[in-house]
Amino acid sequence: MTKKRSRHRLEVSEDPNVQGAEIDYLPLSPQAVLRQKLEYKGWGTIESDPSIFTNILKDVGVKGAKVVEMYSMDTDSLHALPPIFGLIFLFKWTSDEEDQKTTKQLKKSNENTEHGGLQKPWFANQVPDNACASVALLNIVLNASSNGGESRLEIGEHLQQFREFTESFNPTARGMALTNFDLLRQIHNQYAQASELREECVRLHLHAKRAKRKRSTYEDEEDEETFHFIAYVPVSGAVWQLDGLRNDPVKVGEMEDICSWPGLALPYIQERISKYSMDEIRFNLMAVVRDDQSEEQSIDESERALKAAEIVLQTVERQLDMIAPEWEEIMPPGRHRVAIDIKSDLVMLLPNDRAEVRQIREEDSVDALIDILHAKEENLAILRSQVSQRESSHACSFDSTYASRRKHDYTKFLRQLIVKCLQDDENKMLLKAACKSRC
Numbered sequence: 001m002t003k004k005r006s007r008h009r010l011e012v013s014e015d016p017n018v019q020g021a022e023i024d025y026l027p028l029s030p031q032a033v034l035r036q037k038l039e040y041k042g043w044g045t046i047e048s049d050p051s052i053f054t055n056i057l058k059d060v061g062v063k064g065a066k067v068v069e070m071y072s073m074d075t076d077s078l079h080a081l082p083p084i085f086g087l088i089f090l091f092k093w094t095s096d097e098e099d100q101k102t103t104k105q106l107k108k109s110n111e112n113t114e115h116g117g118l119q120k121p122w123f124a125n126q127v128p129d130n131a132c133a134s135v136a137l138l139n140i141v142l143n144a145s146s147n148g149g150e151s152r153l154e155i156g157e158h159l160q161q162f163r164e165f166t167e168s169f170n171p172t173a174r175g176m177a178l179t180n181f182d183l184l185r186q187i188h189n190q191y192a193q194a195s196e197l198r199e200e201c202v203r204l205h206l207h208a209k210r211a212k213r214k215r216s217t218y219e220d221e222e223d224e225e226t227f228h229f230i231a232y233v234p235v236s237g238a239v240w241q242l243d244g245l246r247n248d249p250v251k252v253g254e255m256e257d258i259c260s261w262p263g264l265a266l267p268y269i270q271e272r273i274s275k276y277s278m279d280e281i282r283f284n285l286m287a288v289v290r291d292d293q294s295e296e297q298s299i300d301e302s303e304r305a306l307k308a309a310e311i312v313l314q315t316v317e318r319q320l321d322m323i324a325p326e327w328e329e330i331m332p333p334g335r336h337r338v339a340i341d342i343k344s345d346l347v348m349l350l351p352n353d354r355a356e357v358r359q360i361r362e363e364d365s366v367d368a369l370i371d372i373l374h375a376k377e378e379n380l381a382i383l384r385s386q387v388s389q390r391e392s393s394h395a396c397s398f399d400s401t402y403a404s405r406r407k408h409d410y411t412k413f414l415r416q417l418i419v420k421c422l423q424d425d426e427n428k429m430l431l432k433a434a435c436k437s438r439c
Contacts, residue, residue, distance in 0.1 A: 033194045033408075033409040034190070034407075036194055036197065036198075037186070037189045037190055037192065037194060037197065038186050038189070038190075040189050040197050040201075041185075042128065042129070042130070042197075043128045043129065043130040043131040043134070043185060043188055043189065044130060044188070044189045044191075044192025044193070044196060044197050045130050045192055045193075045196055046130075046133055046188065046191045046192050047191070047406065048090050048133070048227075048229075048284050049402075049403065049406075050066075050067040050068055050069045050286050051067075051402050051403040052191050052403045052406060053067040053088070053133065053137060053286065053288075054066045054067045054291075054403065055191070055403040055404065056134065056137065056187055056188065056191065057137060057141065057288075059187045059190075060156065060158060060159060060183065060184055060187055061155065061156020061157060061158050061159060062141055062153065062154070062155050062156055062159065063153075063154045063156065064153060064154055064290060064291055065085060065141065065144075065153055065288055065289070065290065065291055066288075066289060066291035067088070067137075067286050067287070067288050067289075068081065068286065068287055068289055069284070069285070069286050070087075070285045070286060070287055073266045073269065073270065073285065075263065078262050078263070081287060081289050082289040082290040082291070083258075083259075083289060083290040084261075084262055084287050084288070084289050085140055085141065085144040085153055085233070085288040085289065085290070086139075086140030086141075086143070086144065086231050086232060086233040086234075086287070086288045087231065087232040087233075087262060087265055087269075087285065087286070087287055087288075088133075088136050088137070088140070088229055088230075088231055088285070088286045088287070088288065089229070089230050089231075089232070089269050089272075089283070089284070089285050089286075090227060090228070090229050090282075090283065090284035090285075090286075091227065091228060091230075091272060091273070091282075091283050091284075092226070092227055092228075092276070092282055093226045093227060093228040093245075119235065119236040120235070120236075120240075120248075120249055121139070121143045121233055121235035121236075121240050121242065121249050122139070122142045122143050122146070122163065122166075122167075122174075123139055123171050123174070123240075123242050123248070123249045124138060124139060124166070124171055124174035124175045124177075124178050124244065125171045125172050125174065125175035125244050125245070125246075125247070126175060126244030126245060127172070127175035127176055127178065127179050128178070128179045131178070131179075131185075131188070132228055132229040132244055133188075133229050134178075134184060134188045135175075135178065135229070135244040136229040136230060136231040136242070136244070137231075137288070138159075138178065138184070139231045139233065139242040139244070140231050140233050140242075140288050141153055141155050141159065141288070142155065142159065142162075142163050143233045143235050144233070144288075145159070145160070145163065146235075158183055158184075162177070162181060165177070171247065171248065171249075172247075175244070190407045191403070191406050191407060193409070194409045194411075195409075195411065227282070228243075228245065229244075230242065230243040230244070231243075232252065232262075232265035232268075232269075234255060234258060234261040237254055237255060238251050238252070238253065238254045238255065239251070239252040239253055239254075239255055239261050239264040239265055240252060241265070241268065252264050252265055252268060262287075269285065303387060305383055306380075306383045306384060306386075306387050308350065308353045309376065309379055309380045309383050310338050310380065311353070311357070312353060312356055312357060312360070312376055313338050313373070313376040313377065313380055314337075314338040315357050315360045315361065316360055316369055316372050316373045316376060317337055317338065317373070319360055319361060319363060319369055320366065320369050320370075320373070323364055323366060323369075324366045327366065327370070330370075338380075360372065
């Protein structure tokens, strides 16, 4: 589970004998921030963002997988995705009677697993706080590594060793082993905010002092909201719900084929969403899918090939205009001509393309040109689809850059920016005017 609190000033103890009570809010160097994150023994809160989760998988050694956000749970949206290894669902955690009812229903459906001979998935409980995101990712990729065919995922040396080491453990022991998995914890904490890690240290220390005074509750408990990640995976012919807060994995249902398994998990996700009020919109559904970006062409080359195909097709149209002005009357209704400036774009043609353009300009058979036209239109449609996929991959690359920047602490930059702005007299006047308008 991940707890989020309202922003407030921490009242730090001034007792010099209290170790770790004092906290330095002055901006640190990037090297000091990184060292602080790597040495932090807990698990920090990270943003629920698919680009961050993708980078965590890559940093820990997983190959051929990425995390994408799902904005719709209909069948068409699922079919549009690459092969899905698992689903991750974020929601506001509660412990009301409805959750207990759902648990009983799921346990009843889970009774069949002990008699059906199905192999249960690899599953770890969540032992450390704020680690539910990494636990959900780990529960997905370690199961995908044992699948066959296209559903198999390469998880890298470190995760493979961790799986082999914990193979005989029960879920609780695996959760304890995860607590001591230094590599994953350090990668996880690199995407947490350094200021929040420092505040968490102070909060835990103050809570320990209250416990000594027999005050077992937090003064700010009413400000806390708890959010939680759970995973859904296909294993051994069945779909499983992997919730790190439950004792065991829960079988959702048996699947007919590997491609249709998400359809069994979505009703349980929709049921949980329906239990909240209409005002509650803080849900997030992501999918861990196959990533073949490394095998694709660069987006610049794809766009060049598309532009060249458009120029060749326009050359065919203009040649038909010259020898058969009424040729468009025999074409299917609703067809549109290619609209580009051929003179300005000729420079994009490679030698083979230029030779094809010259050959088309010398062709005087209408039937031959019509056949070339149909072939070029089919080729153009394929290229446009490929460019669309390249652009999607390019967007994923941009997301990866965003996630990498989340490792950086911008406190020092923002502090200097504010100081520089306040040194300007005009900015001082604007600040005073803004303060007066608020009063």
